Amino acid sequence: MYASVSSDCIGCAACESICPQVFRMNGFGIAEAYINPIPQELEKLTKDAANNCPVEAITIE
Ligand code: F3S
Secondary structure, three states, X not given: OOEEEOOOOOOOOHHHHHOOOXXXXXXXXXXXXXXXXXXXXXXXXXHHHHHHOOOOOXXXX
């Protein structure tokens, strides 16, 4: 499973709060997924983060 953050991100940081193992804010105030592929034990949290993004900026495939 892979996660990516689109340019729709508004920097609300919910993803980082929910799953800091995968998402972190970069220097521009935008989230990045910095572990890919997502380790199996983090898949559920990663999906939770994606589902809680207010602008649906996180794509999982
Ligand atoms: Fe951006 Fe959504 Fe995360 S707005 S900071 S990708 S929760």
